[in-house]
Amino acid sequence: MAPSTPNIQTFETEDQVAIALAVYILHLSAKFIAANGSFSVVLSGGSLIDTLRKLTEPPYVDSIDWSKWSIFFLDERVVPLDHPDSNYKLAYDGFLSKVPIPESNIYPIKERLSPEEAADEYEQRLKDLVANKKLRTSEITGFAKFDLMLVGMGPEGHVASLFCWHFQRFEKIKWVTFITDSPKPPSNRITFTFPLINSASEIAMVVTGEDAADAVKVALGPHASYGFPLPVQKVSPEGGLTWFLDKAAISEL
Template sequence: MATTQRKVVVFPSKNELYEAMAKYTANLSAKFCKEKGLFTVVLSGGDLIDWLCKLVQPPYIDSIEWSKWHVFWVDERVCSWDDPNSNYKLAMDGFLCKVPIPSQNIYAIDKHLASDGNAENCATLYEECLRNLVKENIIPICAKTGFPQFDLELLGMGPDGHMASLFPGHNQINEKEKWVTYITDSPKQPPKRITFTLPVINSALYNLMAVCDKEQAHAVAEIMKQNKPLPSAHLSAQVENVWYLDQAAASML
């Protein structure tokens, strides 16, 4: 597995954190578009989409090579695309509809299976999608781990220390073989979800964990002080594992 050290940056305000996220993402986009002609980005749900607001403003909206982006989800709620709980809907309404990424480069959960509520089949089909993109040389395989390697994953953390849909006290965090797994009893509604497994998350070249607000401060402190093995404490990356915190999230450090 990856061995990168965690880098922590605390920002005086949310606005400065949002600006830093945009700059970080835009710089990596430029790097990978130049080096290999495409950029694979993994999104999470929750407030993260709102925090990407600077990317749809100058100078980023006009300078990023959006046509070369390939967009994925680290986890998804098993519900219809137009359900308010859908991470796809959240990202589409708040971010993706505002940038010219080709629709064929946006890899959402299967629309029909999601509407049917079959979490296991949704996970299987999403993994098949990833495997096909490996064959098409869109996603490489990490030489160190043998799992798909995304360029950048933009992640968030819940107050309980969960990331993606890997929750404390649930076995999905221990999955070592599958690329995508599922959960039907999530402690956070809705209960049915699919999620990247930890080996996939940690095979990314760059992982950016953004955490804002005081509700997350206790979990942040537990992770940074290595007091509890919460799911987000296991986050690593092949090149860089960076945490962006606002003052409230860092208030218990």
């Protein structure tokens, strides 16, 4: 499969990124609901949730059929769902509690499991949803095919919990894997693998702030193909790849 040619969109401010992202998601929601009767969305943590804030405001919040949305998590810290480090809690407080997505359509990790058990359980749940026709399947990879993945990037170029120095970034078989030595606490996490990530119909890479500028330069600059690739450079979906960047994030380009 040929690598995706990214659509790179740049904006002066983070607020303009948030508006553009809301318009983009509004369009995709209508498109996939019209085609399939549903819209599967994968969230990552960090600043991405704040960048989704425009979707909780008029006119966007009133223009989306939220009942058709299903929410999944790109990676998660293996902590209780009400823990301050939980991506689910971050997403709930900043986004999910402000829009009427049915609770039964939101898929957090199971609590009180080990990292390995949590990863295996989440993968099995995804496979069950595929078997029950709640999720589509990639004809290319056989992995679940999500409609939209909303992906952030760490300052050193990691995505999900796939870090430069972890072998999990090379996983080819598992849909969901785990780590127990994250460089940033908490150390226990589960994460989608690149084959699952890249089976998506659409991926939005949402990157803002000056602390991301060096990694953006490596990923998108003229020497992007040199040397050992950053994890973010392995993001290459079957469908579309759109980067949403503010001026600070592209300041080194």
